[in-house]
Amino acid sequence: MMMGKPMKVTRDSCQDRLNMKTTTPVTLTVFLRKMLMFWDTRSLTMVVSEGRRIYRVPVFAAPFCRALLQELEHFEQSDLPKGRPNTMNNYGVLLHELGLDEPLVTPLRERFLQPLTALLYPDCGGGRLDSHRAFVVKYAPGQDRALGCHYDNAELTLNVALGKAFTGGALYFGDLFQAPAALTEPLEVEHLVGQGVLHRGGQLHGARPLGTGERWNLVVWLRASAVRNRLCPMCRREPDLVDDEGFGDGFTREEPTTVDVCALT
Ligand SMILES: O=C(O)CCC(=O)C(=O)O
Numbered sequence: 001m002m003m004g005k006p007m008k009v010t011r012d013s014c015q016d017r018l019n020m021k022t023t024t025p026v027t028l029t030v031f032l033r034k035m036l037m038f039w040d041t042r043s044l045t046m047v048v049s050e051g052r053r054i055y056r057v058p059v060f061a062a063p064f065c066r067a068l069l070q071e072l073e074h075f076e077q078s079d080l081p082k083g084r085p086n087t088m089n090n091y092g093v094l095l096h097e098l099g100l101d102e103p104l105v106t107p108l109r110e111r112f113l114q115p116l117t118a119l120l121y122p123d124c125g126g127g128r129l130d131s132h133r134a135f136v137v138k139y140a141p142g143q144d145r146a147l148g149c150h151y152d153n154a155e156l157t158l159n160v161a162l163g164k165a166f167t168g169g170a171l172y173f174g175d176l177f178q179a180p181a182a183l184t185e186p187l188e189v190e191h192l193v194g195q196g197v198l199h200r201g202g203q204l205h206g207a208r209p210l211g212t213g214e215r216w217n218l219v220v221w222l223r224a225s226a227v228r229n230r231l232c233p234m235c236r237r238e239p240d241l242v243d244d245e246g247f248g249d250g251f252t253r254e255e256p257t258t259v260d261v262c263a264l265t
């Protein structure tokens, strides 16, 4: 649960807010109950780059990835209304439209990721995550094939490889976008099905062109209102906010602290 009222930045105040359309969610409770049985949290976090603070974490077991892909394909083939993940990816699915945000992504964030991010990224809101934007990106011949260098509208990002079989498409990472010598020596990171790559949202990154096959990845932009309410991660200014639904853009209106006068005796 977010602690304050959900807010987004005003359209004019931050051009980079990566706007989204919202459509009717579909409830997939039975599917989810089956999938959660495969949730695998046993193995260990691996350091990919200590300097760039990039880590690899086991997230899903292979049967879960296969079942999730099947569900995503059914959704893609349906004529249900669909928004697109963000302004850069034209193919893929917003998890909240599948009804998987609250039962899957929120517990993943709260129970599995937050204990890790609190230790790995205490300075980036890792211990104070309170919302997310989760979507699946899809790369295929004739569709999107690569992703240009960018930074995310997130304090932290988890990117989990779901499959299928493909060549190419590696992630690459440069420096923090605020750093002057950005992308001098990019670091390439391969996709391993079921495993996630954790990085700071401000770390410049992109995806190499797909060679053959199809690549699907679950991307969770992890947000901490305590951090972004003070500094918008896109424009690096104090955000100018208006009310919004759901998680909004991860900002909140902080309620004034109330004082229990009955306790003041
Ligand atoms: O193609 C990928 O897996 C990276 C996606 C990504 O960086 C994003 O959507 O923010």
Ligand SMILES: [Fe+2]
Residues within 6 Å of the ligand: 150, 151, 152, 157, 205
């Ligand atoms: Fe990204």
